[in-house]
Amino acid sequence: MEAVELARKLQEEATCSICLDYFTDPVMTACGHNFCRACIQLSWEKARGKKGRRKRKGSFPCPECREMSPQRNLLPNRLLTKVAEMARQHPGLQKQDLCQEHHEPLKLFCQEDQSPICVVCRESREHRLHRVLPAEEAVQGYKLKLEEDMEYLREQITRTGNLQAREEQSLAEWQGKVKEQRERIVLEFEKMNLYLVEEEQRLLQALEREEEEIASRLRESVACLDRQGHSLELLLLQLEERSTQGPLQMLQDMKEPLSRKNNVSVQCPEVAPPTRPRTVCRVPGQIEVLRGFLGKWAPRAGTSDPESLGDAPLYPLVLEATSGEGASALPGDGHWLFTAPS
Numbered sequence: 001m002e003a004v005e006l007a008r009k010l011q012e013e014a015t016c017s018i019c020l021d022y023f024t025d026p027v028m029t030a031c032g033h034n035f036c037r038a039c040i041q042l043s044w045e046k047a048r049g050k051k052g053r054r055k056r057k058g059s060f061p062c063p064e065c066r067e068m069s070p071q072r073n074l075l076p077n078r079l080l081t082k083v084a085e086m087a088r089q090h091p092g093l094q095k096q097d098l099c100q101e102h103h104e105p106l107k108l109f110c111q112e113d114q115s116p117i118c119v120v121c122r123e124s125r126e127h128r129l130h131r132v133l134p135a136e137e138a139v140q141g142y143k144l145k146l147e148e149d150m151e152y153l154r155e156q157i158t159r160t161g162n163l164q165a166r167e168e169q170s171l172a173e174w175q176g177k178v179k180e181q182r183e184r185i186v187l188e189f190e191k192m193n194l195y196l197v198e199e200e201q202r203l204l205q206a207l208e209r210e211e212e213e214i215a216s217r218l219r220e221s222v223a224c225l226d227r228q229g230h231s232l233e234l235l236l237l238q239l240e241e242r243s244t245q246g247p248l249q250m251l252q253d254m255k256e257p258l259s260r261k262n263n264v265s266v267q268c269p270e271v272a273p274p275t276r277p278r279t280v281c282r283v284p285g286q287i288e289v290l291r292g293f294l295g296k297w298a299p300r301a302g303t304s305d306p307e308s309l310g311d312a313p314l315y316p317l318v319l320e321a322t323s324g325e326g327a328s329a330l331p332g333d334g335h336w337l338f339t340a341p342s
Contacts, residue, residue: 013087014083019039024084026080026084028074028077030069108122110127111131135247136247145258146239150243152264153235153236153239168222171215171219174218185207185279185281210277
């Protein structure tokens with residue numbers, strides 16, 4: 001507090017009583033008071049035409065003490081010039097520390113308007129009925145709120161990162177399932193005759209479209225979460241920067257950062273990847289082909305033991321008969337061994 005009071009005194013000593021700003025080209029009158037050269041000359045120019053105000057020709061009253069001072073006796077005050085320059089450069093004496101309307105220190109904080117005010121503003125009609133706190137007390141309260149908001153944002157960033165990682169894992173799993181399904185389709189069609197090549201390509205293209213559809217949605221979800229994470233990090237950095245500012249700088253326009261935090265809402269992904277691709281190997285005429293193969297050999301009654309086939313070469317076949325004709329024609333789990341037709 002002693003340093004703050006010393007800074008205030010420095011500010012008072014470096015301020016012109018006419019323009020209420022830091023001295024510019026300060027001069028001293030015969031009575032010992034200091035003013036900006038332009039300010040005192042303008043003041044005396046206004047008093048020049050008033051009758052009965054001058055006791056001696058060429059002399060004018062001092063704006064501070066009203067003592068008559070010869071205009072030609074204005075002396076430059078180089079020391080005060082340096083003091084004013086020091087006050088301008090002092091980090092604790094910037095213009096935002098003063099009320100722009102009354103040029104008084106901003107020592108109070110209006111809770112309704114969420115902004116710092118001076119003691120003159122406190123007595124004005126605009127703030128008279130408002131709840132007001134000392135600036136130091138308001139700083140402590142809002143600093144705690146900013147810390148809570150920063151902690152909330154850190155939690156949301158962590159949550160966003162976890163969601164993003166989960167979506168990336170879903171994308172990898174989905175692409176792995178698609179790869180397995182692609183390999184299965186290729187394998188199934190390799191077992192068929194050449195006339196099925198056209199159907200093979202159709203199914204592969206359908207699977208690729210399905211893959212791109214789901215994968216693009218998952219990528220969009222990952223990108224959205226990445227943008228959301230960056231936005232949260234940017235807001236966190238802004239709040240961290242504000243929390244490290246000086247008390248009065250931190251209290252400037254508190255509505256905006258607080259409202260931005262209150263509007264933060266992590267958007268969870270809406271994409272729910274299917275457990276498996278919709279595209280399955282349903283080859284037209286596959287059941288009829290199987291029936292033709294079954295006519296070439298007959299397993300022992302009541303069994304599908306491959307040993308009953310003798311020395312005939314065996315080939316694996318996997319069919320998916322889900323409904324309709326053919327579903328009842330497949331015994332067991334649909335996994336059969338068959339011989340190539342002669």
